[in-house]
Amino acid sequence: MDLQLKDKIVFVTGGGKGIGSGISIALAREEAVPIILSRSAITADFKENLEKYTNNYEFIKIDLNEADKIKPIVDDIAKRHGSIYGIVNNAGANDNKDLESTSWQEFEKSLHGNLTHYYELVHSAVQYLKDSHGSILNITSKTALTGQGKTSAYAAAKGAILGLTREWASALAKDHVRSNAVVVSECWTPLYANWIKTFDDPETRKKIITDKIPYEHRFTTIEEIADMAVFVLSPVSSHTTAQWIFVDGGYVHLDRALT
Ligand code: NAP
Numbered sequence: 001m002d003l004q005l006k007d008k009i010v011f012v013t014g015g016g017k018g019i020g021s022g023i024s025i026a027l028a029r030e031e032a033v034p035i036i037l038s039r040s041a042i043t044a045d046f047k048e049n050l051e052k053y054t055n056n057y058e059f060i061k062i063d064l065n066e067a068d069k070i071k072p073i074v075d076d077i078a079k080r081h082g083s084i085y086g087i088v089n090n091a092g093a094n095d096n097k098d099l100e101s102t103s104w105q106e107f108e109k110s111l112h113g114n115l116t117h118y119y120e121l122v123h124s125a126v127q128y129l130k131d132s133h134g135s136i137l138n139i140t141s142k143t144a145l146t147g148q149g150k151t152s153a154y155a156a157a158k159g160a161i162l163g164l165t166r167e168w169a170s171a172l173a174k175d176h177v178r179s180n181a182v183v184v185s186e187c188w189t190p191l192y193a194n195w196i197k198t199f200d201d202p203e204t205r206k207k208i209i210t211d212k213i214p215y216e217h218r219f220t221t222i223e224e225i226a227d228m229a230v231f232v233l234s235p236v237s238s239h240t241t242a243q244w245i246f247v248d249g250g251y252v253h254l255d256r257a258l259t
Helices: 018-029 044-051 067-081 104-132 152-175 190-196 202-211 222-233
Strands: 009-013 033-038 058-061 086-089 135-141 178-184 244-247
Touching: 009 018, 009 067, 009 104, 018 033, 018 044, 018 190, 018 222, 033 067, 067 104, 086 104, 086 222, 104 135, 104 152, 135 152, 135 222, 152 178, 178 222, 190 202, 222 244
Parallel strands: 009 033, 009 086, 033 058, 086 135, 135 178, 178 244
Antiparallel strands: none
């Protein structure tokens, strides 16, 4: 299926690693132009994979916590490329700021790291999105809906992202700009691999988790998230807006006691 993304300019935050890297590659496969915003440099492996599909991409090194730096980048990209079609807000991390030991200052700092740049990127690009009848895709987490027990700030940020997805869909419907979210539960990425290492027995922990994923008892792959994200972002999904789409093997909605 042609997703009608050819030559369309799409920002992907955290687009060089994990889920974001899958989204950048899926966009490149559709001949879109990924503009990757990320804190760490891209790896040689990722570059090689991406360049199998395109040389027409940009990598911009930025710590998105420095939110003042976002607008000048957006304006520069719009000026040089002539338009902006899409925003994929993806960068983030579960930092386990729990209820009992986290001060409000640490809570606010964590919200800043997981939420403020989602807002600022869309805020900075909104006129360009209106001009192109563009599309917003927010990556968020099941913790917004299920909690996780030890991560107040992350769960709050991810819940706010669900709210913003609907708020932006409402605010921009008259301008033909769509806004959707993909909700991730358990997807094997570098972030996830590091998190699992924090348990005493990571292999046992992995099995406990996958046993509870109703469909096929396995992790979601990066490609499964990326394919859905790019489809929903694309003009082919022309009447889909305000949706929270769960790519999670039924983790959030099905009975986890299913065998
Ligand atoms: P990942 O493997 O760590 O990749 C995330 C990328 O985003 C990394 O390159 C990271 O840079 C970058 N990044 C994070 N914060 C940034 C910032 N402030 N400025 C610039 N770049 C930043 O993570 P992932 O597992 O793919 O997660 C992607 C998204 O999915 C996140 O929003 C996460 O909350 C969500 N999610 C993931 C899962 C899962 O199972 N993996 C589940 C639920 C939700 P560094 O390498 O420098 O850190």
